[in-house]
Amino acid sequence: xxxxxxxxLGLFGGLGVLVAVAIGAxxxxxxxxxxxxxxxxxLALGLDPLVSWLEKHKFPRPLAIVTVLxxxxxxxxxxxxxxxxxxTEQVNKAIKAVPGLxxxxxxxxxxxxxxxxxxxxxxxxxxxxxxxWFKTLDFTSIGGGVLTVAGGIATGVTGAVVVLILTIxxxxxxxxxxxxxxxxxxxxxxxxxxDLAEQVAxxxxxxxxxxGSLALVNGxxxxxxxxxxxxxFGLPISYSALLAFIAFLGSLIPLVGxxxxxxxxxxxxxxxxxxxxxxVVAIYYLVYMQVEAYFLNPRIMAQAVKVPGAIVxxxxxxxxxxLGILGALIAIPVAAAILLIINQVVVPRQNDL
Numbered sequence: 001x002x003x004x005x006x007x008x009l010g011l012f013g014g015l016g017v018l019v020a021v022a023i024g025a026x027x028x029x030x031x032x033x034x035x036x037x038x039x040x041x042x043l044a045l046g047l048d049p050l051v052s053w054l055e056k057h058k059f060p061r062p063l064a065i066v067t068v069l070x071x072x073x074x075x076x077x078x079x080x081x082x083x084x085x086x087x088t089e090q091v092n093k094a095i096k097a098v099p100g101l102x103x104x105x106x107x108x109x110x111x112x113x114x115x116x117x118x119x120x121x122x123x124x125x126x127x128x129x130x131x132x133w134f135k136t137l138d139f140t141s142i143g144g145g146v147l148t149v150a151g152g153i154a155t156g157v158t159g160a161v162v163v164l165i166l167t168i169x170x171x172x173x174x175x176x177x178x179x180x181x182x183x184x185x186x187x188x189x190x191x192x193x194x195d196l197a198e199q200v201a202x203x204x205x206x207x208x209x210x211x212g213s214l215a216l217v218n219g220x221x222x223x224x225x226x227x228x229x230x231x232x233f234g235l236p237i238s239y240s241a242l243l244a245f246i247a248f249l250g251s252l253i254p255l256v257g258x259x260x261x262x263x264x265x266x267x268x269x270x271x272x273x274x275x276x277x278x279x280v281v282a283i284y285y286l287v288y289m290q291v292e293a294y295f296l297n298p299r300i301m302a303q304a305v306k307v308p309g310a311i312v313x314x315x316x317x318x319x320x321x322x323l324g325i326l327g328a329l330i331a332i333p334v335a336a337a338i339l340l341i342i343n344q345v346v347v348p349r350q351n352d353l
Contacts, residue, residue, distance in 0.1 A: 036159060040166030042330055045201050046208025047072065047171050065172055192345075199340055204333040211252060214296060218258060218288070219248025222265070225284055235280055238272040254316050254332060258289055311335050 047068055054064035170177070178197065185193045223244035226237045237243065243265045250261020262285035270278040312332055319331025 032159075036162050036166060038330065040163045040170050042204065042333075043163070043167045043208065044170035044174055045204040046212075047167070047205070048174055048201065049205035049209065051171065061175070069168060069171060196340060196344060200333075200337040203336045203340070207333045207336070211254060214292065215248050215251035215257075217296060218251040218261075218292070219244050221288065222247040226281070230277070230280060235277045236273075237269060237277060237281065239268070243268060254312075256316075256320075258292060262289065311339070 050068045051061065051064045054067060055061055059067065178201075182190060182194055182197070223241065226240035226243055230237055246265055247258075247261045250257040250264070253260070266278060266282045266285065269281045312335070315331040315335035319327030319334070321327070
């Protein structure tokens with residue numbers, strides 16, 4: 001329809017802007033729910049290769065889905081019952097150690113340990129600065145901050161439960177969801193679209209399994225080194241199970257997770273054990289990060305997503321900036337999907353021109 005009247009043109013243009021603003025506000029209001037859906041779909045695609053593998057070994061799909069879900073939940077429950085009691089015990093010990101830490105700060109024991117471990121740092125000036133900072137604290141604001149943190153933890157737990165339930169539904173109905181999506185594509189372009197979609201889904205699944213494998217390797221090695229090996233050399237590490245769990249969680253985040261987890265663990269060892277334990281732990285994680293970066297990661301991820309290293313870094317940084325942790329998780333498979341589309345759709349079209 002051709003609009004000749006300038007007033008009508010402006011009116012329709014203004015209505016279009018209002019509709020766009022309303023859609024943007026709606027998407028913003030649903031951001032949390034959309035994040036849950038995206039995370040659950042991402043995990044479902046990660047579990048789908050296991051289901052497909054069982055199907056290839058003569059499992060009916062419903063039985064394969066039930067088997068994978070039971071196995072995953074069994075591993076999760078096993079980790080909870082095996083690790084959580086140890087972590088709970090060590091957290092309780094850490095809480096009971098807080099008065100001792102306060103006394104250590106007051107009598108200078110901790111400051112002396114840190115000074116011995118980091119002789120180039122003027123610990124006295126740091127402690128004096130911390131004391132001055134404590135004097136300026138507003139405890140009313142701290143109470144509000146504690147409530148905010150508690151609310152954030154409760155929201156996180158609720159979100160995890162929601163993501164788990166959605167993941168179960170998505171895994172069970174992934175085939176029907178794909179079939180419905182494929183029917184929206186014109187029949188003439190459907191075969192090519194299905195081929196690309198299946199390749200993308202397979203890449204996402206392999207990526208999730210690969211990242212989980214890296215995290216498991218880091219967590220297990222950290223537990224062995226901190227709990228079994230270092231004590232043999234007279235370097236017992238306090239709260240080693242908790243530190244290994246931090247290493248596992250950190251490695252689930254691509255690119256910066258291992259570095260961040262190693263930094264947190266090293267700082268905790270510095271506070272609780274001091275030198276020389278912190279030096280040995282720092283050296284171990286420096287060596288492990290090199291092994292992961294140049295040996296483990298390339299070999300595991302080469303089987304998952306064929307993405308050049310520079311694009312991996314750019315994608316992870318961009319995804320983390322836009323969507324936080326979820327963005328960092330999905331950025332690399334999204335980059336792999338874009339490369340697939342470019343190589344199999346854009347490049348052939350350009351060659352035909």
